[in-house]
Amino acid sequence: MARLRIATWNVNSVRSHMDAVERFVQAEAPDLLCLQETKVADEQFPLADLRKMGFAHHAIFGQKSYHGVAVFSREAAIEKIEKRRWCEIEDARHLQCRVAGIELHNFYVPAGGDVPDVEVNDKFAHKLRFMTEVTDWFRRRKRKTNRFVLVGDLNVAPLESDVWNHKQLLKVVSHTPIEVEHMDRWQASHDWVDAVRAIVPADQPLYSWWSYRARDWRAANRGRRLDHVWVTPALADGIRDARVFDDARGWPKPSDHAPVVVDLDV
DNA sequence: ATGCCGTATGATATACGA
Numbered sequence: 001m002a003r004l005r006i007a008t009w010n011v012n013s014v015r016s017h018m019d020a021v022e023r024f025v026q027a028e029a030p031d032l033l034c035l036q037e038t039k040v041a042d043e044q045f046p047l048a049d050l051r052k053m054g055f056a057h058h059a060i061f062g063q064k065s066y067h068g069v070a071v072f073s074r075e076a077a078i079e080k081i082e083k084r085r086w087c088e089i090e091d092a093r094h095l096q097c098r099v100a101g102i103e104l105h106n107f108y109v110p111a112g113g114d115v116p117d118v119e120v121n122d123k124f125a126h127k128l129r130f131m132t133e134v135t136d137w138f139r140r141r142k143r144k145t146n147r148f149v150l151v152g153d154l155n156v157a158p159l160e161s162d163v164w165n166h167k168q169l170l171k172v173v174s175h176t177p178i179e180v181e182h183m184d185r186w187q188a189s190h191d192w193v194d195a196v197r198a199i200v201p202a203d204q205p206l207y208s209w210w211s212y213r214a215r216d217w218r219a220a221n222r223g224r225r226l227d228h229v230w231v232t233p234a235l236a237d238g239i240r241d242a243r244v245f246d247d248a249r250g251w252p253k254p255s256d257h258a259p260v261v262v263d264l265d266v
Numbered sequence: 267a268t269g270c271c272g273t274a275t276g277a278t279a280t281a282c283g284a
Contacts, residue, residue, distance in 0.1 A: 065273085
């Protein structure tokens with residue numbers, strides 16, 4: 001039995017926010033650091049900076065300008081790296097690997113654009129199709145003994161307490177009923193356990209993203225919980241702690257997402 | 267809901283984020 005600290009963070013460009021990454025790593029010392037929206041091609045990834053922070057192992061799957069996911073491990077070797085593509089689109093949104101006795105999946109789900117209507121908004125259609133394809137894939141791989149951890153910016157805030165105002169956001173992409181239905185089906189595909197809500201009760205508001213546009217993000221607190229950590233039932237008894245590290249949203253030159261941290265016995 | 271902010275790029279405006 002080993003205690004793993006797993007962090008997931010949409011950094012909104014790893015090169016632009018490396019100071020914040022370093023500060024977070026010093027503060028929380030995660031064993032596994034999973035990043036989304038790295039926004040850099042693999043050849044340009046600043047691996048040396050992560051190595052200096054103590055991460056001996058890495059798996060990166062990036063592209064120029066957009067998207068991009070990466071996994072860093074302090075001690076445990078990263079093996080069986082898979083860079084998966086969905087919806088027949090050549091983008092970098094899903095990195096799979098084996099590390100520390102688990103199968104880890106790091107996702108950056110499409111944001112979905114502005115209008116929550118598949119007829120007029122191709123981005124919204126892509127988002128729903130992405131979740132459907134991933135759901136079907138996990139359903140086919142379901143086994144009772146699977147030790148999977150799924151993290152990432154899933155771009156859906158499923159619960160009423162995952163948004164600052166449930167009623168006002170029902171027609172806003174990220175909290176529409178059809179997106180929540182797709183996420184619920186995804187979660188049911190492997191009886192995934194929401195590790196954060198296993199610790200923080202669902203009646204307690206919890207957000208991981210706050211828009212840059214608010215003058216005072218903490219005072220307005222118009223946030224959404226878009227970033228998630230799920231585990232399969234075989235790992236659920238090992239969930240020890242979970243939190244959103246919202247200090248990082250208040251640092252100079254922040255990402256608009258805060259890291260989510262889960263302590264898991266594996 | 268907007269805000270009007272922040273990221274990126276053969277940039278000096280535009281696409282994207284959600």
